[in-house]
Amino acid sequence: MSSGLPTPVPRPTLETAPFWEATAEGRLLLPCCDACGFVIWYPRMFCPECGSTAVHWNEASGAGTVYSYTVTRKGQGAYRDAGPYVMAYVELAEGPRVMTNIVGADPATVHIGQAVRVVFDDTGEGPALPRFTPA
Amino acid sequence: MPPVSIRGRACIAGVYEHPLREIPDRTVAQIHAEVALGALADAGLTLGDVDGYFCAGDAPGFGALSMAEYLGLRDLRYLDSTETGGSSYLIHIGHAAAAIAAGKCSVALVTLAGKPRTGGAQPGGSGAFGSAPEFAFESLWGPTVPGNYALAAQRHMYEFGTTSAQLAEIKVAASQHASHNPHAFLRDVVTVEEVLASPMVSDPLHRLDCCVITDGGGAVVVVSPEVARTLTRPVARILGHGEATKNTGNGRIDLTYTGAVWSGPRAFAEAGCTPADIDYASIYDSFTITVLITLEDLGFCERGRGGAFVADGGLLAPHGRLPFNTDGGGLCNNHPANRGGMTKVIEAVRQLRGEAHPAVQVPDCRLALAHGTGGALSTRMGSATLILGRDE
Numbered sequence: 001m002s003s004g005l006p007t008p009v010p011r012p013t014l015e016t017a018p019f020w021e022a023t024a025e026g027r028l029l030l031p032c033c034d035a036c037g038f039v040i041w042y043p044r045m046f047c048p049e050c051g052s053t054a055v056h057w058n059e060a061s062g063a064g065t066v067y068s069y070t071v072t073r074k075g076q077g078a079y080r081d082a083g084p085y086v087m088a089y090v091e092l093a094e095g096p097r098v099m100t101n102i103v104g105a106d107p108a109t110v111h112i113g114q115a116v117r118v119v120f121d122d123t124g125e126g127p128a129l130p131r132f133t134p135a
Numbered sequence: 136m137p138p139v140s141i142r143g144r145a146c147i148a149g150v151y152e153h154p155l156r157e158i159p160d161r162t163v164a165q166i167h168a169e170v171a172l173g174a175l176a177d178a179g180l181t182l183g184d185v186d187g188y189f190c191a192g193d194a195p196g197f198g199a200l201s202m203a204e205y206l207g208l209r210d211l212r213y214l215d216s217t218e219t220g221g222s223s224y225l226i227h228i229g230h231a232a233a234a235i236a237a238g239k240c241s242v243a244l245v246t247l248a249g250k251p252r253t254g255g256a257q258p259g260g261s262g263a264f265g266s267a268p269e270f271a272f273e274s275l276w277g278p279t280v281p282g283n284y285a286l287a288a289q290r291h292m293y294e295f296g297t298t299s300a301q302l303a304e305i306k307v308a309a310s311q312h313a314s315h316n317p318h319a320f321l322r323d324v325v326t327v328e329e330v331l332a333s334p335m336v337s338d339p340l341h342r343l344d345c346c347v348i349t350d351g352g353g354a355v356v357v358v359s360p361e362v363a364r365t366l367t368r369p370v371a372r373i374l375g376h377g378e379a380t381k382n383t384g385n386g387r388i389d390l391t392y393t394g395a396v397w398s399g400p401r402a403f404a405e406a407g408c409t410p411a412d413i414d415y416a417s418i419y420d421s422f423t424i425t426v427l428i429t430l431e432d433l434g435f436c437e438r439g440r441g442g443a444f445v446a447d448g449g450l451l452a453p454h455g456r457l458p459f460n461t462d463g464g465g466l467c468n469n470h471p472a473n474r475g476g477m478t479k480v481i482e483a484v485r486q487l488r489g490e491a492h493p494a495v496q497v498p499d500c501r502l503a504l505a506h507g508t509g510g511a512l513s514t515r516m517g518s519a520t521l522i523l524g525r526d527e
Contacts, residue, residue, distance in 0.1 A: 008275045016271065024418035041386030042272035046386045055191070062278055068390055069284035071338045072277065087282050087337075089388060096386025099273045111292045 001104035003131055005085055006078040008124040014057045020055055020127040022070035026120050028060040028130055030094055041096035062118035064090040064132060067097045071107045086110050090132050140405055143472040146230035146363045146370035147211065147523065149178025149356035150481040152462075156320045156349040159253040163195050164205050166248035166352045169205055174354035176338035176444040178367045180242060181205060187213035187240030187357075191223035191229055193249045195326060197408040202246065213240040215374055219380070219517025221419060222511025223247075223354070226448075226519045228461070229376030230306030230482060231357040241359040248352030249472020253280075269383070269515070281345055283423065283511040285337035287390040288424040292339060294391055294439065299339050301442035302423040306466050308450040309420065313463025315492040320347045321467040330454050344423040353481050363369035370501070371484045375522035377401025383514045389437075394518030395506060401436075402504075402520035410434045413522075414500045415486040416457055417479035420464040428513070430457070452495035463485065463496035476507030480521065487525045501525045 006052040012020040031040040035052035045055050069088035072079070079085065086102040088110070102110050103119065115135040120128035143483055151472030158166060169192070175181055188211050194202045198216040206524055213234045217226050225355040231243035256357035292299045304491040313319035325343060340358060363370045379397035401514060420426045435457055436444035443505035444456065452458035462468045465475040483503040485491045503523045 006277070010275060011272050013271075015268075020220040027524065040271050042457060043382075044268060048446065059360075067388070068286045070282050070289055071335075072279055072282045072285075074337055075277045076279055077277075083426075085277060087277055087279075087286070089286060097383075097388040098386065099276050099278065101276050112290065131276075 001119055001121065003121050005103060005114045005121065006016065006082050007129055008078045008119050009123045009125045012127065016043050019043045023120055023128040023130060024126050026128070028062055028118050029057040030060045030096070031055045032058050038128065039094050039096055039098060040096060046118070062095045063093040063135065064116050066112050066114040067091045067114060068108050068112060073091070090116055101131045102133070103131045123132055139236070140312050141305060141376060141405070142231070142271045142374050142405055142420055143234040144236035145357050145359060145373045146465040147228070147355055147373065147480070148358045148368065148370045149180065150354070150479045150484045151470065152353045152469065152478055153351040154318050156318070156351055158250060158350040161247050163193070163254070163520065164202065165201055167194060167246045168206055168368040170248060170354035171244055171246050174356045175244070175367065178356040178358065179368060180356060182208065183523060185244045186210055187231055187234055189215045189227035189243060189245040191216060191227070191247070192218045195450050196448055201495055202432045213243065219519070221421065221473070221476045222507030222509035222517045222519040224476040225480060225505060225507040225521050226378050226517065228355060228373065228521060229378060229519065233371045235357065235359045236244045237473035241362050241422070243357040244316055244354065245354065245357070246354045247472055247474060247477040249474065250350040251348050251473050252350045254350065259474055263325045276383055279337065281337040283338055283514065284422040287408050287512045289341050290390040291428060293330050297427065297442040299331055300327050302344055302427060303327040303447055304445045305420070305423040305426045306330050306465055307447065308455070308471070309460055309464045309466040312452060312461045312495050313467035315494045316463050316468055317410065319463040319468040321463070323366050338425065340422055346421050346466050346470045346475065348473065349469050349471055353471060353477035355477065355480055369488045369526040372524040372526065373401040373489045374523065374524045375404070375406030376520070377405070378519045379516065380515065380517050384522060388514060390513045391428070393428055393432050393508060393513050394516055395520065398518040398520040399433040404473060406522035407470045408502060408522065413457070413502050415461070415483065415497045415503045416459050417483045417503070417505040418459050419475055419479060419506055420460060420466045421470070421475060421508065423466070425508055425512055426459070429508060433506065451479055458497050460496070461491050475508070475517070479505045483523055487523055506508060
């Protein structure tokens with residue numbers, strides 16, 4: 001899909017390539033620790049809870065709620081000419097609070113506690129950007 | 136054996152704030168040199184006396200090495216280029232005091248300079264951001280500095296009922312203080328209504344909730360008590376220091392408090408005092424929300440009650456509940472190099488020396504607190520608290 005927001009292209013690293021490859025297929029992956037079971041965010045091949053380097057990927061439900069948001073009136077860099085847009089932290093059903101955008105909604109209607117679900121914005125170069133829209 | 140403490144074992148002997156807010160005709164290195172000389176002259180010392188040097192990411196070149204060479208510092212026994220954004224300089228002063236207490240150096244110079252106003256906005260250390268492991272999981276969604284702080288403000292409003300008018304009271308107090316400062320970038324007194332009517336930058340923060348962007352710099356000289364006894368100007372005794380980092384906590388972000396919940400108690404414990412003892416506070420004010428949350432975190436009021444604490448002139452000097460930022464702070468006076476920690480210390484020293492503007496000088500100011508906040512509020516940040524005492 002396309003939300004109309006800029007789509008900066010992610011640069012996958014040795015640690016994050018599986019995450020970005022999955023976005024191209026419309027799947028949101030979360031790294032989880034083999035040893036302690038914690039969901040890890042941001043993605044890395046190291047568990048900051050217990051120090052384990054044994055990490056596997058689980059597919060997330062894509063459901064979440066808005067933890068906080070702001071309507072940025074003028075962005076920078078790739079967002080310089082984007083007009084007002086909603087930057088937010090969404091609390092995923094699996095636990096982590098992740099930075100993202102709320103799209104497909106009038107910014108004036110976005111609110112804390114709002115139920116949202118993931119959508120994927122195609123960057124045209126493989127990976128897609130996970131963003132969230134009212135559920 | 137009692138814990139080792141810096142309490143009473145080091146003093147701030149010299150401070151200097153660059154008087155200009157736009158400096159198109161000098162390099163950043165030149166401004167570092169200017170403020171270094173200014174602070175040393177204030178102390179009654181020279182470059183040849185310096186045996187410890189501290190700077191952060193705003194210093195051009197390779198850590199502390201390039202500026203040490205530029206300044207002609209030949210006999211350095213101690214170096215520190217700890218980088219925590221705008222709070223770096225309070226951390227440097229704490230580290231300098233510890234180094235002096237341990238006998239590692241006796242005259243420590245801390246410098247800051249930058250030109251975001253006329254030289255292009257380049258926060259120090261920005262070259263490293265792109266390689267940070269979290270970078271890809273934040274930058275792609277268009278975060279901005281005001282946006283990061285706005286997210287914290289929005290959540291604070293949701294949890295505690297804090298209002299934009301309460302945030303505006305912080306700017307109003309800063310503007311009243313700045314009206315007495317001939318060097319302040321913004322000298323006009325503003326009202327709550329004017330803050331609320333200023334353009335929205337990133338909801339719920341308006342333009343007048345944001346600090347100024349200025350060129351400039353500042354420096355501090357920290358010395359041993361033995362050196363201090365040879366000097367004529369009054370010093371500020373360093374009584375306590377606390378520092379802390381707070382981060383996104385593996386996805387468990389809580390935007391409603393900062394690292395000050397840890398740096399504050401550490402500093403108070405070392406100084407042997409409580410928030411109620413503080414006569415004057417310099418509170419980092421990159422945005423109005425930075426001040427409100429920090430006041431709660433430091434224990435000046437209960438968590439969630441910052442809005443009521445700052446209302447009704449609570450922060451006004453000289454007679455408010457807690458006189459703050461009497462130079463006008465980052466909100467009105469100066470935010471050199473986009474890093475406000477240095478000027479927080481400088482105004483606290485002015486207050487303890489009785490050298491603040493008479494209209495805002497706190498009578499009989501004995502104990503002052505200075506607090507720095509660096510990085511993104513409540514998410515990836517360095518907090519630092521200093522408690523300073525009057526020369527006795």
